[in-house]
Amino acid sequence: MVASNTVWDNVKSFFEEIGDIAYFTGRFFREVFKPPFEFRELLRQCYNMGNRSMLLVGVTGFILGLVFTLQSRPTLMQFGAESWMPSMVSISIVREIGPVIIALICAGRIGSGIGAELGSMRVTEQIDAMEVSGTNPFKFLVVTRIVAATLMLPLLILLGDAIALLGSALVENIKGEVSFLLYFNQVFDSLKFSDLIPATIKSFFFGFAIGLVGCYKGYYCSKGTVGVGEASNAAVVYTSMLLFVIDFIAVFVTDIFFGI
Amino acid sequence: MEKSTSQRIRLGVFVVLGTLVLISALYYIGNRQHLFTKNIPVFAEFENVNGLQIGNNVRYSGINVGNVSKIEMLAESRILVQMMVEESTGKFIKKDAIATVGTDGLVGSMVVNILPGKENLASIKPGDTIASYSRIGADDMLSTLNVTNENAALLTSDLLKITNKILEGKGTLGVLVSDSTLAKNIKQTLLNLQETSRQTTIAMSKINRELADLNIDESLAGTLFKDTLSRNRIENIIMKLDTTSSHIAGITKNVETMINRIDNGEGALNYLTQDQELVQNIDTTLFYIKQSSIKLDENMEALRDNFLFRGYFRRLERQERRAMKKAMKD
Numbered sequence: 001m002v003a004s005n006t007v008w009d010n011v012k013s014f015f016e017e018i019g020d021i022a023y024f025t026g027r028f029f030r031e032v033f034k035p036p037f038e039f040r041e042l043l044r045q046c047y048n049m050g051n052r053s054m055l056l057v058g059v060t061g062f063i064l065g066l067v068f069t070l071q072s073r074p075t076l077m078q079f080g081a082e083s084w085m086p087s088m089v090s091i092s093i094v095r096e097i098g099p100v101i102i103a104l105i106c107a108g109r110i111g112s113g114i115g116a117e118l119g120s121m122r123v124t125e126q127i128d129a130m131e132v133s134g135t136n137p138f139k140f141l142v143v144t145r146i147v148a149a150t151l152m153l154p155l156l157i158l159l160g161d162a163i164a165l166l167g168s169a170l171v172e173n174i175k176g177e178v179s180f181l182l183y184f185n186q187v188f189d190s191l192k193f194s195d196l197i198p199a200t201i202k203s204f205f206f207g208f209a210i211g212l213v214g215c216y217k218g219y220y221c222s223k224g225t226v227g228v229g230e231a232s233n234a235a236v237v238y239t240s241m242l243l244f245v246i247d248f249i250a251v252f253v254t255d256i257f258f259g260i
Numbered sequence: 261m262e263k264s265t266s267q268r269i270r271l272g273v274f275v276v277l278g279t280l281v282l283i284s285a286l287y288y289i290g291n292r293q294h295l296f297t298k299n300i301p302v303f304a305e306f307e308n309v310n311g312l313q314i315g316n317n318v319r320y321s322g323i324n325v326g327n328v329s330k331i332e333m334l335a336e337s338r339i340l341v342q343m344m345v346e347e348s349t350g351k352f353i354k355k356d357a358i359a360t361v362g363t364d365g366l367v368g369s370m371v372v373n374i375l376p377g378k379e380n381l382a383s384i385k386p387g388d389t390i391a392s393y394s395r396i397g398a399d400d401m402l403s404t405l406n407v408t409n410e411n412a413a414l415l416t417s418d419l420l421k422i423t424n425k426i427l428e429g430k431g432t433l434g435v436l437v438s439d440s441t442l443a444k445n446i447k448q449t450l451l452n453l454q455e456t457s458r459q460t461t462i463a464m465s466k467i468n469r470e471l472a473d474l475n476i477d478e479s480l481a482g483t484l485f486k487d488t489l490s491r492n493r494i495e496n497i498i499m500k501l502d503t504t505s506s507h508i509a510g511i512t513k514n515v516e517t518m519i520n521r522i523d524n525g526e527g528a529l530n531y532l533t534q535d536q537e538l539v540q541n542i543d544t545t546l547f548y549i550k551q552s553s554i555k556l557d558e559n560m561e562a563l564r565d566n567f568l569f570r571g572y573f574r575r576l577e578r579q580e581r582r583a584m585k586k587a588m589k590d
Binding site for chain 2: 012014015016017018019020021022023245248249252253256
């Protein structure tokens, strides 16, 4: 009986949480188009999320392209299809691997950061103080962060893709004696807008999910300092899961509109 | 602004269900499962489906018209494939259409290709089974290719021998290729031919001129060419000549046979012409006949004077005289 109660409670709390996130999303959309707009805070958040993630994204992307090319080489060599390497690597990185890996990295860095920051503000009652002082904390803290994440993620993903291709080109240059010029010629020959556009649209949603879940978890943080840790942890876990769900849906939508 | 727990749970359920419906709808639309079109089942039996799977496309004249919905093993090397085909295109598939399993591209997934049948047959109905033929597998193709390769190897080795011989100047082709004198001769011959053809052209043009100058209507040749009556007559004459010549040929043959026989000593004539003794006998006989006729003449003279026949001869003389007188009167 206790066990069934626990399962039922878990299910209930799961749906409750989903419902809360839905309300939270609804509130975000109500607030985002309503003046006054916090541009200064938005720019600060963009700088925080974008510029400060560049190194992380760059290193990850470079290693991603490098390792991916190294691992694919032997298989392609078996078919004598090394010349397909640039097109294969570029399409898989631009379409799928780049956006997903970089979004996951950003979920770890940005999502957990937002969760911890807002969580600590909540437990130290700074948010309550803002409400009392007449400032709209949702607008100032949540809307700016979600918008900043939504805008910055596509840029970070494009940067990550480019650096991953550079890493791949480096391997090809060393191992396969393919010049950088030839490599990038082949890359741009094989890439189409139907590869790039769906991936870019998808990355906006990735950014939105990272900002939304991070803000939600931090905004409704409770249970003191332990709650801050839980909030940042849950933000990363939930965001990662949500990223794959979004990716899953994006693949189907892309198939319908662009035909994979 | 604070929402109740039940409201939050209901919204959560709605969001989760909505997401699931969205995902499944996208999945079905993405895979073009033809959810919103009316489909009819069509069957085909194969010996080998070459890795065909449920969900593979069905093509009719190159258009996707449905997909494979079921693959069932009926017996050894009898595989029943059920296809769901759009009803709108199903009416164009005739009963004698043939299903084959093909590949979509070089290394693509498998597809069922339905080849159109003849137009005068009825369209398929739901549940119909259409004819099929299994494609040749890659192994069979490779084994055939192996035989072809072996043959090609033999052919190329023979060709190599031939080309070597040609290079060494052996054989007719070799001489043709390597002998420079022959080439010169051929060149000279060609030049001569050229000259001859030039001369022929000149001659032909001269003949043409002569013919043009000739007043063909008034000449015999003109008559021969243009007059149909004369032509018919000439034809008749020639036909008769032909008949006559055939007769002459028969006669000649007979004469030849006769002469042969004569030469061979057959028949009376040979006896007459060839026998020397006969000639002598005839000569002697003639002499005797001559002698006898003289004597007979004498006997006759004597007989005339005989009293028994005298009256008869006188009567004859009288009749002759009368006849002469009558002739003189006329």
